[in-house]
Amino acid sequence: MLRIRGQGRHAAIGGAVALLVATMGMTAVLANPNGVPQHQPDTQKTASFGFATFLSDSEVRDLLTTYKLEGHAVFTWSSGLTGVHRVYGVEVAALALTGGIAQDARAASESFFASALAGNERRLKTFLETHSAEGPGTDAKLEIQLRSLLNIRYRLERALAHVRAGEPLIYGVEVAGSPESIDAARRDQRVDHARVPEHGNDENARVPTPDKPHEADRRIDDPELASMSGRDLHERAEREMAQ
Amino acid sequence: MMSEIAAHVRRYVVIGMLLGLLLVSLPPGLANAYHRVTFYPITGDLLYDGYTFADSYFRWDTVAAKRTDYAGYEHDLVIETKLFTRCTSYTDLPRGYDDCPTAGWDEESDHEWVFTFGSFELDAIADYQYYMGAWRLGGGTSMQGNFRLYPQESQYIEFCPLGPYQAWCRKSYDSEAPFVSGTFYLANPPQFFQWNLSD
Numbered sequence: 001m002l003r004i005r006g007q008g009r010h011a012a013i014g015g016a017v018a019l020l021v022a023t024m025g026m027t028a029v030l031a032n033p034n035g036v037p038q039h040q041p042d043t044q045k046t047a048s049f050g051f052a053t054f055l056s057d058s059e060v061r062d063l064l065t066t067y068k069l070e071g072h073a074v075f076t077w078s079s080g081l082t083g084v085h086r087v088y089g090v091e092v093a094a095l096a097l098t099g100g101i102a103q104d105a106r107a108a109s110e111s112f113f114a115s116a117l118a119g120n121e122r123r124l125k126t127f128l129e130t131h132s133a134e135g136p137g138t139d140a141k142l143e144i145q146l147r148s149l150l151n152i153r154y155r156l157e158r159a160l161a162h163v164r165a166g167e168p169l170i171y172g173v174e175v176a177g178s179p180e181s182i183d184a185a186r187r188d189q190r191v192d193h194a195r196v197p198e199h200g201n202d203e204n205a206r207v208p209t210p211d212k213p214h215e216a217d218r219r220i221d222d223p224e225l226a227s228m229s230g231r232d233l234h235e236r237a238e239r240e241m242a243q
Numbered sequence: 244m245m246s247e248i249a250a251h252v253r254r255y256v257v258i259g260m261l262l263g264l265l266l267v268s269l270p271p272g273l274a275n276a277y278h279r280v281t282f283y284p285i286t287g288d289l290l291y292d293g294y295t296f297a298d299s300y301f302r303w304d305t306v307a308a309k310r311t312d313y314a315g316y317e318h319d320l321v322i323e324t325k326l327f328t329r330c331t332s333y334t335d336l337p338r339g340y341d342d343c344p345t346a347g348w349d350e351e352s353d354h355e356w357v358f359t360f361g362s363f364e365l366d367a368i369a370d371y372q373y374y375m376g377a378w379r380l381g382g383g384t385s386m387q388g389n390f391r392l393y394p395q396e397s398q399y400i401e402f403c404p405l406g407p408y409q410a411w412c413r414k415s416y417d418s419e420a421p422f423v424s425g426t427f428y429l430a431n432p433p434q435f436f437q438w439n440l441s442d
Contacts, residue, residue: 087328120375
């Protein structure tokens with residue numbers, strides 16, 4: 001009996017919690033039907049933190065959960081591609097429970113780079129349909145165009161491989177939390193610099209983005225492409241599209 | 244003899260002046276028909292995959308800023324407000340940045356969101372070379388709705404303390420008509436839009 005009562009009590013508590021969570025979720029949705037970023041309550045502050053180098057997903061998660069911060073955005077770079085991943089509205093609260101915005105960004109980036117590779121393939125195929133090897137072989141402008149399309153492919157393939165291999169992507173985060181949490185986090189050794197909104201935290205307050213590490217300003221090109229002639233580039237593109 | 248030479252000189256001067264006037268009065272597009280100097284990419288495209296992803300490829304003939312002071316370039320995709328809960332954006336532009344964070348915050352219309360990527364350094368962009376950027380939006384009805392894609396030149400706001408490589412320290416100029424506009428249809432075949440301003 002006791003066990004049944006105990007289970008019943010747990011079920012009741014679970015039901016109440018579920019109802020509360022659902023109500024909070026509905027309230028959030030109703031209050032913010034378009035998912036437009038809302039200003040934080042007075043007790044919440046926003047800031048962005050930049051890191052001196054790239055942090056792993058688990059380090060970002062640890063930073064957010066240690067200081068009880070909501071992650072609103074992460075700033076990323078991989079293989080010459082600068083990026084951002086942002087979550088809005090109710091999604092913020094859902095991810096805040098686990099500090100999971102870093103993993104969310106990785107999943108989104110993987111899907112992103114896969115789609116972007118398909119897009120690149122379409123442009124390369126169009127180029128090959130439009131121009132024979134004679135084109136980039138004799139026209140310097142077409143040679144530049146084809147080399148750049150292949151370099152984009154190289155960056156996207158590398159970025160996709162990096163994302164799948166779990167290599168660190170994130171050089172900064174935008175967060176919300178109590179003033180005490182923000183102050184404590186900005187002194188964390190992983191944080192290189194902090195940015196706060198210039199005009200407080202009203203609804204128009206914008207959080208400046210963190211600075212990119214210097215290594216993220218590098219141009220990433222396929223070294224093999226640099227010395228290839230226009231005809232070689234055409235042959236390479238044909239080979240890649242045939243795979 | 245001297246008067247004949249003087250007459251020839253006068254004739255050539257007049258012809259030269261007329262040719263000069265003709266060149267000056269030509270529309271910029273015609274005067275640079277084969278070599279356009281612009282702050283915006285002269286040709287490009289936008290591909291929507293029919294679900295959550297859109298990318299854009301573009302290139303300049305000859306890139307040049309209209310303004311100085313750390314001139315930059317912005318590629319703005321404006322979409323009707325929908326139930327987005329996620330945005331991911333990347334670009335390979337040099338000195339690149341992505342502006343998903345500002346989407347809808349203080350744009351003129353509350354019915355639209357603006358998704359931007361760009362370069363802080365127009366000077367770092369190379370002629371004839373393709374660049375790309377893309378957006379992946381998640382949640383709700385995703386990317387379905389009316390859209391327009393347009394270019395902006397950006398400029399550093401003088402004395403802004405965070406410096407020129409910070410989106411919040413830049414102002415933009417809505418100086419050009421959209422490259423392309425239309426409607427994204429969800430769960431339909433991919434849609435492809437192009438612009439070519441070289442003619």
